[in-house]
Amino acid sequence: MGKVLLTGGSGFIAAHIVDILLAHGFDTVVTVRSDEKGQRILKAHPDASKEKLSYVIVKDVAAEGAFDEAVKSDPPFDYVLHTASPFHFNVQDPVKDFLDPAIKGTTGILKAIKAYAPAVKRVVVTSSFAAIINPQKHAEVYSEKNWNPVTWEEALDSSQTYRASKTFAEKAAWDFVEKEKPGFDIATINPPLVFGPVVHYLNSLDAINTSNQRISNLIQGNYKDGLPPTATFLWVDVRDVALAHVRAIEVPEAGGQRFFVTSGSYSNKDVADVVRKAFPELEDKLPPRDAPSDKPADVYGYDNKKSIEVLGIQYRSLEESVTDTAKSLLSIGA
Numbered sequence: 494m495g496k497v498l499l500t501g502g503s504g505f506i507a508a509h510i511v512d513i514l515l516a517h518g519f520d521t522v523v524t525v526r527s528d529e530k531g532q533r534i535l536k537a538h539p540d541a542s543k544e545k546l547s548y549v550i551v552k553d554v555a556a557e558g559a560f561d562e563a564v565k566s567d568p569p570f571d572y573v574l575h576t577a578s579p580f581h582f583n584v585q586d587p588v589k590d591f592l593d594p595a596i597k598g599t600t601g602i603l604k605a606i607k608a609y610a611p612a613v614k615r616v617v618v619t620s621s622f623a624a625i626i627n628p629q630k631h632a633e634v635y636s637e638k639n640w641n642p643v644t645w646e647e648a649l650d651s652s653q654t655y656r657a658s659k660t661f662a663e664k665a666a667w668d669f670v671e672k673e674k675p676g677f678d679i680a681t682i683n684p685p686l687v688f689g690p691v692v693h694y695l696n697s698l699d700a701i702n703t704s705n706q707r708i709s710n711l712i713q714g715n716y717k718d719g720l721p722p723t724a725t726f727l728w729v730d731v732r733d734v735a736l737a738h739v740r741a742i743e744v745p746e747a748g749g750q751r752f753f754v755t756s757g758s759y760s761n762k763d764v765a766d767v768v769r770k771a772f773p774e775l776e777d778k779l780p781p782r783d784a785p786s787d788k789p790a791d792v793y794g795y796d797n798k799k800s801i802e803v804l805g806i807q808y809r810s811l812e813e814s815v816t817d818t819a820k821s822l823l824s825i826g827a
């Protein structure tokens with residue numbers, strides 16, 4: 494056990510990490526961008542004392558010295574989980590909106606820990622399958638060994654900006670450790686598309702996190718006339734991703750490792766089929782039963798062995814994940 498700083502506490506994945514940290518007995522401090530978000534998190538956990546759960550404000554992770562104060566704590570932090578990074582597809586200014594917060598946010602927190610939080614033993618960085626995939630030439634089987642070869646020039650093309658932001662941020666983290674030799678080690682968690690229940694205290698229908706938007710659209714009838722391209726054919730449940738973050742600080746051998754956390758492959762058609770079976774009352778809103786799947790027969794494979802063997806993750810099925818996601822979305826009014 495110990496004390497953990499979790500950045501981006503208002504995020505979809507972070508909300509589940511908070512629950513697991515508390516359940517596993519960690520004292521938890523989250524960073525949020527406003528008092529309002531911090532208060533919502535505290536209110537949702539009325540049983541957690543001030544020592545167990547609190548928040549600090551970090552308005553913009555890209556700002557110089559953004560984490561210098563947040564990493565100082567008494568008693569000091571033992572671990573840091575860095576999830577805060579922009580994830581949406583509304584690219585106005587690739588550098589300011591994505592690349593800076595992703596890269597400078599990551600190097601900034603590592604620098605601040607090295608300078609002001611010497612008790613920290615491990616930092617877990619939320620990276621992504623985006624930092625693994627090679628969209629130009631897919632690997633036959635993706636694993637932790639693969640890296641997205643995206644260049645800075647390509648990153649400025651909005652279709653590649655998000656994936657590049659995750660790739661450069663993760664590279665910057667590994668480079669930092671190699672060059673600066675800090676007193677902590679790092680681990681990265683690399684999930685593909687994350688589905689799973691949203692927590693009610695952070696969400697409304699017009700602010701559904703990016704990776705659940707396709708399930709939200711589906712159950713609202715927006716894909717009645719046809720499904721959009723699946724695009725990334727691998728997925729994972731948010732509760733498994735959250736557990737992977739916590740296991741990455743609990744398991745000593747996780748230090749210095751990347752973890753590709755995926756439950757397996759899927760297509761939007763598979764998601765629609767799960768919803769059709771679990772919620773017959775939504776039939777009128779769903780695409781035609783015989784809509785084709787766009788998953789190629791030779792779709793890339795995945796190797797998630799390390800996450801199972803080292804972190805002990807037992808992945809949820811698509812049926813469970815999509816059903817629970819749809820249930821949570823319906824309960825907030827979808």
Ligand code: NDP
Pocket residue numbers: 500501502503504505506507525526530551552553554555576577578579580594619620621622659683684685686687688702703704
């Ligand atoms: P969310 O958008 O729900 O969470 C992102 C979090 O980052 C929010 O707390 C957000 O704060 C915070 N944030 C974003 N930009 C800044 C900034 N400039 N300064 C301070 N805080 C900021 O997304 P997810 O929970 O899905 O994503 C969390 C992490 O997981 C990200 O690193 C993402 O790249 C990664 N990931 C997500 C996947 C997915 O499918 N969901 C897949 C692979 C990786 P606020 O709420 O105030 O905007």
